[in-house]
Amino acid sequence: MGDKIRLHVKGLTYSDRPSGAYALLLESEEDKRKLPIVIGAFEAQSIAIALDKMTRPPRPMTHDLFAAVMESHQIDLTEVVIRDFQDGVFFALLVFQRGGDIRTTDARPSDAIALALRADCPIYAERSVMDKAGLAAAEAKVAAVQSDEANENDGNSSDSHPEVDDSLDLQQAKKDDLASLLSSALEQEDYELAARIRDELNKR
Numbered sequence: 182m183g184d185k186i187r188l189h190v191k192g193l194t195y196s197d198r199p200s201g202a203y204a205l206l207l208e209s210e211e212d213k214r215k216l217p218i219v220i221g222a223f224e225a226q227s228i229a230i231a232l233d234k235m236t237r238p239p240r241p242m243t244h245d246l247f248a249a250v251m252e253s254h255q256i257d258l259t260e261v262v263i264r265d266f267q268d269g270v271f272f273a274l275l276v277f278q279r280g281g282d283i284r285t286t287d288a289r290p291s292d293a294i295a296l297a298l299r300a301d302c303p304i305y306a307e308r309s310v311m312d313k314a315g316l317a318a319a320e321a322k323v324a325a326v327q328s329d330e331a332n333e334n335d336g337n338s339s340d341s342h343p344e345v346d347d348s349l350d351l352q353q354a355k356k357d358d359l360a361s362l363l364s365s366a367l368e369q370e371d372y373e374l375a376a377r378i379r380d381e382l383n384k385r
Contacts, residue, residue, distance in 0.1 A: 185262060185305040186211050190232065190294065193225050194372050204372035205291065207304070214315035216263075216306060217372035217379075218271055224291035231298035244295040251300075255279060258300040261293040264307050266314045269380035313383060316367060316375055356385055 187210040194204045203225035207216040220228075227244045230236045241249060251258060256279045265272040273293040275286045288296075297304050306315075354362070359378055366375040 184308040186308055186311050188216065188263075188304045188306055190228070190298065190304070191215070192232075193229060194370065195225075202373050204376055205294065206372050207294075207306070209306075209311060209315065212317070214311060214317045215367075215372070216311065216315050217376040218290050219373055219376050220291040224289075224295060227295045228291070228298065231295055244292065244299060248296060248299040251277075258296055258302050259283075260303050260305060261288075261297040262305045262307065263290050263293075263310050266310045266383075269383070271310070271314070314379060316363070316379060352381065354381075356382070 188207040189210060191206040191208045194206060202219045203222065204217045205220050205225070205228060207218070208214070209216070227242050230238060230242065231244070238245070248258075256277050258275060259278045260276045262274045262276065263271055264274045271290045273288045273290040275288050275293055275296065277284050277286065294304060359382055363375060363378045363382070366372075366378060
């Protein structure tokens with residue numbers, strides 16, 4: 182694997198939009214860039230339980246069961262790596278060790294992180310993933326200012342931080358408008374929308 186960046190789980194945010202999605206927010210230890218990953222309700226609940234060390238479900242959830250099986254077979258989860266980001270989809274890798282034997286298994290990032298929190302093992306992302314999908318508020322603000330300057334040069338003006346319309350069709354929005362919307366979403370800490378805008382910008 183290439184150059185890796187250590188990540189920490191900052192929390193979960195819920196979207197009131199019809200999608201009802203959750204955004205898992207990871208932060209780079211190196212430069213504080215944010216990496217939002219949209220996940221489902223079940224995975225969000227499992228991660229929330231793992232984050233709250235005091236919460237114990239009456240019966241083990243799927244990730245608890247997986248962790249218990251690993252422990253019973255003396256298999257250690259040594260690290261989780263978010264290894265790729267393609268077409269808006271993240272790919273993760275579980276790295277296991279049993280004795281001197283090291284093996285890897287592909288996984289969804291939500292499942293991988295739910296297990297990493299239970300195993301108390303480090304979470305990483307390949308630097309290429311952070312370069313593609315990481316969000317820095319300062320960078321987004323610069324992009325928004327550049328977009329505003331471009332609009333003024335075209336004889337148009339727009340607010341530097343427009344209100345985010347839930348019904349907005351991101352595919353129809355101009356690239357400059359998307360940069361402004363990304364800055365606005367980050368300021369409002371709407372990471373689910375920020376992830377959607379990021380993915381649309383990457384497609385362009």
